[in-house]
């Protein structure tokens with residue numbers, strides 16, 4: 001229990017900053033499993049999230065969907081997206097529980113320039129620490145799931161923190177607690193993976209032969225996983241089929257920053273060596289530029 | 301021994317130079333703070349992380365304005381001539397102080413002219429990519445990541461040039477920095493470093 005908040009990674013901080021206790025810790029690694037097939041779309045989880053995290057009400061309007069709000073916001077960390085899709089001639093709700101997936105390899109954390117603004121605990125939770133956030137929104141561009149939301153008034157970003165304050169004292173997240181159909185399960189990552197496999201088998205037996213677990217390898221797996229009945233239509237669930245924590249430009253940027261540090265270091269060193277070799281140019285010791293044969297002054 | 305002084309830069313040119321210089325160094329310092337966690341403390345120059353992030357683009361606007369004015373005021377002097385091309389080929393002799401083999405420079409040597417054009421081009425990269433990073437909500441994630449790369453590469457190029465620029469303008473060539481302080485240089489300095497300019501200036 002004491003190990004649940006050991007720190008695994010801290011944004012913009014060399015690994016050496018991480019306390020040794022984290023390396024020793026074999027504490028539990030949690031995961032949330034969302035069985036989309038068992039979701040009845042009641043949005044109880046949305047309300048529980050608002051209540052526990054004291055996020056307040058955001059007025060909304062009917063825009064022709066059962067969805068409560070159009071999008072996530074700094075005050076709405078969880079949104080049940082009601083994707084209306086026709087499957088085999090029938091209208092289906094391919095619901096997505098849209099919230100932070102708590103990636104094992106968090107693109108948001110890798111993109112963040114502010115030390116300590118994003119923290120990953122050994123228990124798998126990725127949390128934002130607004131106190132250290134500088135408001136650059138790099139995390140928004142780094143997240144392959146488009147999760148963090150920027151508040152223009154406070155100039156800070158926020159997102160689902162997996163109810164870290166509940167998990168810390170041994171409770172499940174509020175959405176898990178509230179779900180009337182047990183569509184959301186909570187436990188160790190290992191148990192949840194096993195449960196997911198069972199659920200997929202059950203779905204297969206019911207005729208959903210494409211049922212699948214969503215635990216994408218491109219981000220090292222996630223600590224919120226989904227079981228989707230139509231695993232062949234990830235796009236229709238608004239789930240990227242191939243998310244990555246290290247897209248090409250960011251890999252290139254990381255490499256160039258390393259090279260750049262050497263180049264700038266050698267640049268400073270180079271001028272120093274040049275100075276030691278040649279010293280200040282004294283006007284009396286050398287002739288002027290072009291005093292030799294190269295000099296061609298137009299004789300005016 | 302009172303030596304004759306030549307006026308090298310007007311008051312206005314010096315103001316422009318220092319607006320660009322001071323803003324560039326502030327942007328470089330805070331930019332490197334965002335790029336390198338070990339240098340994050342440099343954000344203190346603009347009041348800490350959040351305010352450095354808020355002010356960096358505004359300082360960038362000042363930099364852009366200064367740079368724009370500088371381009372307008374100096375661009376005519378900065379076109380490369382035939383002598384300049386020969387100068388660039390002889391740059392090795394310039395670096396090793398084999399000065400007799402260096403073609404005589406006018407008001408600016410080819411190195412200075414290249415510095416001017418490169419910084420001008422980099423300024424465009426800075427503003428374009430910086431503007432995108434300033435308003436990230438208006439753009440896609442992949443595009444912004446490429447803009448981060450572009451913004452960083454411009455910083456690297458500009459930073460390297462700045463090191464050489466400062467070195468040459470101060471310790472390497474004594475008597476140079478005053479050109480940007482009181483605007484004058486000695487006649488001997490001018491004859492030595494910019495013989496053709498010296499000749500123009502002293503022609504009776």
Ligand code: HEM
Nearest residue numbers: 136327328331332334335357360426427430433434448455
């Ligand atoms: C000319 C107008 C400029 C604008 C509008 C601008 C704007 C920005 C913005 C909005 C950011 C993101 C802030 C953050 O990382 O928190 C940024 C980052 C940065 N800026 Fe600028 N900037 C400008 C010029 C410059 C200059 C002249 C330099 C260097 C000499 C510079 C160096 C940097 C660096 C190194 C970063 C961090 C890049 C990264 O880690 O991805 N910027 N700039």
Ligand code: SF4
Nearest residue numbers: 100101103107108143
């Ligand atoms: S889903 Fe996005 S915000 Fe959540 S941990 Fe992954 S990268 Fe970060």
Ligand code: SF4
Nearest residue numbers: 112133134136137139
């Ligand atoms: S907005 Fe805050 S949390 Fe996000 S990358 Fe910038 S400093 Fe980090």
